[in-house]
Amino acid sequence: MITARGLERRFRRKGRTGGEVHAVRGVDLDVAAGELVGFLGPNGAGKTTTLRMLTTLLKPTAGTATVGGCDLLSDPLGVRRRIGYVAQGGGTAPERKVADELVLQGQLYRMSRADAVARGVELAGQLDLAGLEQRPVKTLSGGQRRRLDIALGLIHSPGLVFLDEPSTGLDPQSRANLWDHIRRLRAGQGITVFLTTHYLDEADALSDRLIVIDGGRIVAEGTPDALKARVNGDRVEVGVDPGQATDAAGIAERLPGARELSVEGGQVRFRVPRGDVALPELLRALDADGIAMRSVQVHRPTLDDVFLTLTGRSLRKAEEAGHAA
Numbered sequence: 320m321i322t323a324r325g326l327e328r329r330f331r332r333k334g335r336t337g338g339e340v341h342a343v344r345g346v347d348l349d350v351a352a353g354e355l356v357g358f359l360g361p362n363g364a365g366k367t368t369t370l371r372m373l374t375t376l377l378k379p380t381a382g383t384a385t386v387g388g389c390d391l392l393s394d395p396l397g398v399r400r401r402i403g404y405v406a407q408g409g410g411t412a413p414e415r416k417v418a419d420e421l422v423l424q425g426q427l428y429r430m431s432r433a434d435a436v437a438r439g440v441e442l443a444g445q446l447d448l449a450g451l452e453q454r455p456v457k458t459l460s461g462g463q464r465r466r467l468d469i470a471l472g473l474i475h476s477p478g479l480v481f482l483d484e485p486s487t488g489l490d491p492q493s494r495a496n497l498w499d500h501i502r503r504l505r506a507g508q509g510i511t512v513f514l515t516t517h518y519l520d521e522a523d524a525l526s527d528r529l530i531v532i533d534g535g536r537i538v539a540e541g542t543p544d545a546l547k548a549r550v551n552g553d554r555v556e557v558g559v560d561p562g563q564a565t566d567a568a569g570i571a572e573r574l575p576g577a578r579e580l581s582v583e584g585g586q587v588r589f590r591v592p593r594g595d596v597a598l599p600e601l602l603r604a605l606d607a608d609g610i611a612m613r614s615v616q617v618h619r620p621t622l623d624d625v626f627l628t629l630t631g632r633s634l635r636k637a638e639e640a641g642h643a644a
């Protein structure tokens with residue numbers, strides 16, 4: 320559905336300092352039909368720029384791509400007909416009624432009024448918007464508006480839809496609801512979905528496959544589980560009497576594959592390849608030495624650990640820095 324090779328985009332910096340921003344630095348992408356791919360990266364990583372290139376809104380400075388079977392550079396119109404694009408802010412007119420927005424959007428894609436009305440009714444049903452057709456857009460909740468944005472992106476029945484940060488600004492319940500809808504659309508209609516996100520939980524919950532971008536370059540790709548498996552092992556945190564912590568640490572150190580050991584008060588922390596396998600052995604050894612375990616936690620690796628392993632930075636920290644900037 321998407322094949323991109325060496326996509327690049329440079330921007331000329333405005334102002335007195337001038338210079339260039341190399342926003343995307345040679346991106347290769349392959350997305351198969353029916354896949355739900357998450358494009359993950361911190362603020363400023365190049366997600367939106369890549370998406371805008373793939374959706375013909377921005378010309379690449381270098382590289383080639385085929386999107387929905389059409390060449391991005393020689394047949395941008397063909398690409399536009401075959402894709403849906405749901406931008407971050409959406410593009411709805413606040414005063415217009417939901418039904419009118421849907422019909423207008425259909426007509427922009429040269430659908431007949433009757434077809435646009437019928438498709439609008441169908442999408443309103445699928446996206447839980449039925450009954451809201453006569454409401455002005457400005458009266459919708461945040462979640463309803465995002466679902467309307469998605470319906471608008473799907474009015475012409477594209478085989479591929481791009482969603483730019485679909486759940487940004489939604490409360491947790493509306494986010495979970497939106498995810499359900501995205502999953503259902505994919506399952507029911509076999510649509511290929513390419514979505515950008517800087518939310519780790521969103522990427523984890525939705526994507527068959529993740530492509531991680533940082534500093535304009537792809538730094539990793541794979542299923543969420545495969546990426547997590549690249550982080551070596553589970554983090555284990557054992558609580559014991561502070562007076563026995565050094566002895567407990569000595570025991571933990573002898574566990575097969577134990578690393579990154581640290582002791583703080585009565586907390587002994589380390590990594591092992593499999594926390595669930597190491598724990599019974601640790602318990603037996605502590606017991607044999609008369610050390611009582613007061614608490615234990617096993618942390619499976621998260622996508623943030625993956626990001627940290629890949630880039631040396633935490634995605635969350637990169638995010639916070641981005642927001643503060």
Ligand SMILES: Nc1ncnc2c1ncn2[C@@H]1O[C@H](COP(=O)(O)OP(=O)(O)OP(=O)(O)O)[C@@H](O)[C@H]1O
Binds near residue numbers: 332364367
């Ligand atoms: N029109 C532009 N002119 C100059 N620089 C730009 C322009 N658009 C993007 N950039 C720069 O390119 C880099 C990548 O931006 P982009 O919006 O693609 O990142 P992103 O990963 O989508 O971030 P976000 O999550 O904040 O949307 C940033 O450094 C940004 O400032």
